[in-house]
Amino acid sequence: MIQYDNNRHLLEQHAYAYDLQDVDQPNLYRDLFPFSEVPSISFNHRHVPMDMPASIYITDTTFRDGQQARAPYTVEQITTLFDYMHRLGGKNGCIRQTEFFVYSKRDRESLEKCREKGYDYPEITTWIRANMQDFQLVKDLGIRETGILVSCSDYHIFKKLHMTRKQAMEHYLAVVKEALSAGLRPRCHLEDITRADFYGFVVPFVDALTRLGTEAHMPIKIRACDTLGLGVPFPGVALPRSVPGILYGLRHYADVPSDLLEWHGHNDFGLGVANACTAWLYGAGAVNCSLLGIGERTGNVPLETMAMLFSSFRGESCGMDLSVVTEIADYYEHVIGYHIPPMTPFAGSDFNLTRAGIHADGLLKNPEIYNIFDTQKILSREAAIAVTNASGLAGIACWMNQFYHLPDSLSVRKTDPLVIRLKDWVDREYAQGRVTSISNEELDACVRKLEPGRFPAQKEQR
Incomplete structure (x- = not known):
C-alpha cells in the first residue's frame, strides 16, 4: 500500500508484513558473534533517513x-x-x-x-x-x-x-x-x-x-x-x-x-x-x-x-x-560514598580541571579558550587548576586567582614575585622526587608562609 507521509511530504510504501519465522535452530549470527573473537561489524551500505x-x-x-x-x-x-x-x-x-x-x-x-x-x-x-x-x-x-x-x-x-x-x-x-x-x-x-x-x-x-x-x-x-x-x-x-x-x-x-x-x-x-x-x-x-x-x-x-x-x-x-x-x-x-572516576564528564572532580601550564595560560587570558562552556554558570563548577611540575608560572597564577576568588582588579599575573617564589618551591618538590599533584592545602600553607596576610582565609570549593 502506498500512503502519503505528512511529515516527509512524499508517497511511501507501507505494504510490509512480516510473519514469525519459527525456526528449528537458533540464529546466533556466528559470522558476527564468533565468541572466541571480538564481534565483527558488517556493512550493507543501506542508509536510512534521520527522523x-x-x-x-x-x-x-x-x-x-x-x-x-x-x-x-x-x-x-x-x-x-x-x-x-x-x-x-x-x-x-x-x-x-x-x-x-x-x-x-x-x-x-x-x-x-x-x-x-x-x-x-x-x-x-x-x-x-x-x-x-x-x-x-x-x-x-x-x-x-x-x-x-x-x-x-x-x-x-x-x-x-x-x-x-x-x-x-x-x-x-x-x-x-x-x-x-x-x-x-x-x-x-x-x-x-x-x-x-x-x-x-x-x-x-x-x-x-x-x-x-x-x-x-x-x-x-x-x-x-x-x-x-x-x-x-x-x-x-x-x-x-x-x-x-x-x-x-x-x-x-x-x-x-x-x-x-x-x-x-x-x-x-x-x-x-x-x-x-x-x-x-x-x-x-x-x-x-x-x-x-x-x-x-x-x-x-x-x-x-x-x-x-x-x-x-x-x-x-x-x-x-x-x-x-x-x-x-x-x-x-x-x-x-561512591567514588566517581575523576575524569567522568560533568560530574567527576577533574572534568574541567587542567594540569597543563599551556592550558592554564589560556584560561588566564580568556576562560573560553580551554573550557567547554561556562561551567560556573551552568553547573556551578568553576574551571579548576591542579598544580604539578607541568603547571608553570601561568598555572600557579591561575590557581591563586581561583582558590582565593580574586576579582579581576586584584588578580595576580604570572610575573608576580609571589608566583615566581611559589613556582621555585614547586620545582624543588618535584626535583626531590615527588610524582603527585600538590594539594590546595599545601599550596595555601606555602603562600601564607611566603606572604602572610596577603589573601584572606578561604575554604576550598569543589
Missing part, C-alpha cells in the same frame, strides 16, 4: 538496572536521588519516568515514599519478568505502567528460556494481555535486540503487540534494549547491530510511533552515549539512562551526559536545572 521526533525525553533506570551493579540504595538515598531527578528534569518533564524494582520490602517502601511526593515527573514505573507471579506484585501496587522483560534474541529464547520463537511469543503475549486487562500500561523491553532476528521475530512480535494495544485502546510502549552494548551508530551498518536500522525498522516496518519508542543501551564497546544520541536522531522518543551511568558491567548511558546533549540538540535547557548535576555528584561522593 528526529518533535518531542524527545529521558527516562531513568537508576533504581532498577543501576542497582544491579552496586550495593542497593537505602530508602533515604532513593528518595533523595528522586528529588534530585525531579529538579534536574524540570517542570517540563525532560526526565519523564524512573523505574523501580518491586521484589524486596525496601524496593516497595522506596517506591511508596517517592510516590507520596506527588511529583508529575519523573513518573514512577516498575519492571517485571514475563511471568504471572511478577505481574501480581505490580498489580497489587496500583502502578499505571510497568516494564515487562521480553527477550527477543535466539540466545535468550533458545538457550535461556528453552523455548521456540512461537512459544516465547505466545508466552509474552499472554502476560501482556493480563497487564492490559488490569488497566496497566505495558512497556515491553526487547532484551538483546542487537543480536535478534529483526524480520524473523522482532517485527512480527511488535506487530502482535500493537494489535493487542489497539484492541485494548491502550498503546504499548516498545523499549529496544542493547543489552550487551553491541549496537553501532555508523550509517550503512547491517542488522542486527545497526542502531539506525533498528530504529528505522521499528518506525517504518512495525509502525511504532516515536512517543512509544525508547532506547536502552549499555557501554560495553564505549558507544553507549553515541548510540543513545543516534536513537534520538532516528526516531526514538526516549533514551533510558542511569545516574552516572552506573549499571551492569561497563554501565548504562549516563543520565547527566544525556541531559547535556538534550540541551545541545534543542539549543536550550528546556526547563532543566543542570546545576543539579553537581549536587548529585557531591551526594554520591560524600553521602553515598
Whole structure:
C-alpha cells in the first residue's frame, strides 16, 4: 500500500508484513558473534533517513538496572536521588519516568515514599519478568505502567528460556494481555535486540503487540534494549547491530510511533552515549539512562551526559536545572560514598580541571579558550587548576586567582614575585622526587608562609 507521509511530504510504501519465522535452530549470527573473537561489524551500505521526533525525553533506570551493579540504595538515598531527578528534569518533564524494582520490602517502601511526593515527573514505573507471579506484585501496587522483560534474541529464547520463537511469543503475549486487562500500561523491553532476528521475530512480535494495544485502546510502549552494548551508530551498518536500522525498522516496518519508542543501551564497546544520541536522531522518543551511568558491567548511558546533549540538540535547557548535576555528584561522593572516576564528564572532580601550564595560560587570558562552556554558570563548577611540575608560572597564577576568588582588579599575573617564589618551591618538590599533584592545602600553607596576610582565609570549593 502506498500512503502519503505528512511529515516527509512524499508517497511511501507501507505494504510490509512480516510473519514469525519459527525456526528449528537458533540464529546466533556466528559470522558476527564468533565468541572466541571480538564481534565483527558488517556493512550493507543501506542508509536510512534521520527522523528526529518533535518531542524527545529521558527516562531513568537508576533504581532498577543501576542497582544491579552496586550495593542497593537505602530508602533515604532513593528518595533523595528522586528529588534530585525531579529538579534536574524540570517542570517540563525532560526526565519523564524512573523505574523501580518491586521484589524486596525496601524496593516497595522506596517506591511508596517517592510516590507520596506527588511529583508529575519523573513518573514512577516498575519492571517485571514475563511471568504471572511478577505481574501480581505490580498489580497489587496500583502502578499505571510497568516494564515487562521480553527477550527477543535466539540466545535468550533458545538457550535461556528453552523455548521456540512461537512459544516465547505466545508466552509474552499472554502476560501482556493480563497487564492490559488490569488497566496497566505495558512497556515491553526487547532484551538483546542487537543480536535478534529483526524480520524473523522482532517485527512480527511488535506487530502482535500493537494489535493487542489497539484492541485494548491502550498503546504499548516498545523499549529496544542493547543489552550487551553491541549496537553501532555508523550509517550503512547491517542488522542486527545497526542502531539506525533498528530504529528505522521499528518506525517504518512495525509502525511504532516515536512517543512509544525508547532506547536502552549499555557501554560495553564505549558507544553507549553515541548510540543513545543516534536513537534520538532516528526516531526514538526516549533514551533510558542511569545516574552516572552506573549499571551492569561497563554501565548504562549516563543520565547527566544525556541531559547535556538534550540541551545541545534543542539549543536550550528546556526547563532543566543542570546545576543539579553537581549536587548529585557531591551526594554520591560524600553521602553515598561512591567514588566517581575523576575524569567522568560533568560530574567527576577533574572534568574541567587542567594540569597543563599551556592550558592554564589560556584560561588566564580568556576562560573560553580551554573550557567547554561556562561551567560556573551552568553547573556551578568553576574551571579548576591542579598544580604539578607541568603547571608553570601561568598555572600557579591561575590557581591563586581561583582558590582565593580574586576579582579581576586584584588578580595576580604570572610575573608576580609571589608566583615566581611559589613556582621555585614547586620545582624543588618535584626535583626531590615527588610524582603527585600538590594539594590546595599545601599550596595555601606555602603562600601564607611566603606572604602572610596577603589573601584572606578561604575554604576550598569543589
